[in-house]
Each structure stands twice: as structure tokens, then as C-alpha cells.
Amino acid sequence: MTRQADHPVHDLFVERWSPRSFTGEAVPDDVLLTVLEAARWAPSAMNAQPWRFLVARPGDAAWDDFVALLAPRNRLWATRAGALFVIVSDTEVEWRGASTFNVSHSFDTGAAWASLALQAQLLGWHTHGIGGFDRELARTRLAIPKRFAVEAMVALGKRAGLDQLPADFHDQETPNSRRPLAETVFEGRFGSPLNPQKRSAA
Numbered sequence: 001m002t003r004q005a006d007h008p009v010h011d012l013f014v015e016r017w018s019p020r021s022f023t024g025e026a027v028p029d030d031v032l033l034t035v036l037e038a039a040r041w042a043p044s045a046m047n048a049q050p051w052r053f054l055v056a057r058p059g060d061a062a063w064d065d066f067v068a069l070l071a072p073r074n075r076l077w078a079t080r081a082g083a084l085f086v087i088v089s090d091t092e093v094e095w096r097g098a099s100t101f102n103v104s105h106s107f108d109t110g111a112a113w114a115s116l117a118l119q120a121q122l123l124g125w126h127t128h129g130i131g132g133f134d135r136e137l138a139r140t141r142l143a144i145p146k147r148f149a150v151e152a153m154v155a156l157g158k159r160a161g162l163d164q165l166p167a168d169f170h171d172q173e174t175p176n177s178r179r180p181l182a183e184t185v186f187e188g189r190f191g192s193p194l195n196p197q198k199r200s201a202a
Contacts, residue, residue, distance in 0.1 A: 003175050016121045017175035018128040020077040021165035022157030026057050027082035031123055035156070038119030044108035050090040051112040054142055057083045065141045069153065071132035076166050078130060081155035086138055087113055088148040109151055120156055128155045 003014045036053060044050060056062040066084045067075060078084065089109035093102040102108075117127040130153040138150050162170050187194040 003177065006180065012118060012121060016118060017126075019126050019159050019173060020128060020169050021160045021162060021173055022077070022080040022082065022126075022155065023160040023164065024058070024080045025082050025158045026059070027125070027156055031120075031125060032057075032083060032156075034123060035116045035119045035125075039112040039116040042108070042112035042115045044111070045102070045104045046093060046095065048090070048093040048102055048105075048108065049112075050093070050102055050105040051109040052088045052090065052148065053116075054086040054088070054144075055083055062142075066153075068141070069133040069138050070130070071134075074130055074132045077169060078128070078153075078155045080160070080164060081128075081157040082125075083156045085116075085154040085156065086142060086144075087151045087154060088144055089151055090147060091149055092147050105149060106151060113152065113154065116154070124158075125156060126159045129153075130155060 003017075005014050032055065036055075039051065039053065040049075042049075042051070056066040063084075066086065067079055069086070070078055087109060089105040091102055091105050092099045093105075094100075113129070117129075120127050133153045135150040138144060139146075144150060162173060165173060182193055185194045186192050
């Protein structure tokens with residue numbers, strides 16, 4: 001399908017999507033560091049920067065540990081990624097000399113992941129966020145401290161054709177659409193439609 005924005009935005013936002021078919025090409029160091037650098041500059045409350053990225057590439061000592069975390073169906077395609085990330089977030093923040101719960105740890109970490117995904121797209125690579133994996137196994141195998149929430153996994157790789165993807169996934173290997181803003185954005189109260197024409201007329 002061809003994606004079409006309803007309002008003018010940079011092509012980057014519309015062209016980014018999440019394929020499952022990857023070439024298996026390992027992610028070079030310069031690409032890996034650049035996408036992580038983009039994530040580094042994401043906004044966060046109190047500049048807490050709660051995100052942490054654990055990464056493994058094919059051939060790394062930790063690669064098999066990362067693959068073992070994946071749900072069986074995700075393992076069918078994600079093992080051909082050039083890198084896998086486990087993203088965690090620090091649930092605590094230092095504030096006025098004391099450690100306190102960071103209510104926006106997941107929200108801010110999402111901003112870092114979005115930055116990584118968009119930078120990857122600019123470099124000609126693709127990402128796919130993965131929710132289907134064993135979070136408790138990740139915590140034990142990857143020595144993740146208790147104060148960190150295990151958020152998601154991400155596959156990063158060069159996009160391949162359908163011949164590199166099991167047939168069960170072929171009908172999903174296309175950019176999907178988005179619901180209209182009218183169903184997402186409300187003016188004031190939840191459910192009250194945004195009416196920019198009313199404001200411009202005033």
C-alpha cells in the first residue's frame with residue numbers, strides 16, 4: 001500500500017515502517033553507534049535519560065542469549081536481523097539528593113526508541129519493535145537490575161525480499177496505515193473532537 005499523510009509532514013515519518021524480512025547482514029559499528037547516538041539525544045523529564053540499550057549482533061557471545069528470549073514465532077524472522085536490542089528503563093531518578101520513582105520512565109524511553117528508529121531509517125536500515133519475548137528470562141540472563149523495567153526488544157537490519165521470510169508472514173510484510181487524527185486527538189475532554197476550523201474562524 002502507499003501511505004499518504006493527511007497533513008504535511010516530513011517523508012521520514014510516513015516512510016518508516018517495521019518489516020520482518022531482513023538480509024542477515026550484521027550492523028556495522030558506525031551504523032550502530034549513530035542510531036544509539038540519536039537515541040541518546042531524546043528528551044526526558046529532569047534529563048533523567050532512563051533508557052538503557054543492551055545489544056547483540058550475530059556472532060557475539062550474547063547473541064544466543066538474545067535469540068533465546070524471543071517468542072517462538074518471532075524467532076522465525078528476528079534471527080535474521082543484523083542486531084537485536086533489549087530496551088530497559090530506570091524506574092528511579094535522583095531528585096534533590098534522594099532517589100524517587102520516575103513516573104515517566106517508560107514514556108521517555110519510548111522517545112529514545114523512536115529516535116533510534118527514525119535515525120535507522122535515514123541510514124537505509126529498518127527496525128521492528130518486538131513485544132513477544134520473555135522479560136523475566138531477559139532479566140536473569142542479561143543481569144538486569146530490579147530497578148530497571150524491561151520494556152521491549154528491537155530488531156535492526158537491512159530489509160530483504162519475501163524470499164527471506166517464512167510464508168506465514170508474507171501478507172503482513174507491507175506498510176500499514178494509521179487511524180485518522182479525529183480518532184486520536186481530542187480538544188479539552190476525552191472524546192471531544194478537535195475543531196481547528198472553529199479557532200481559525202474566530
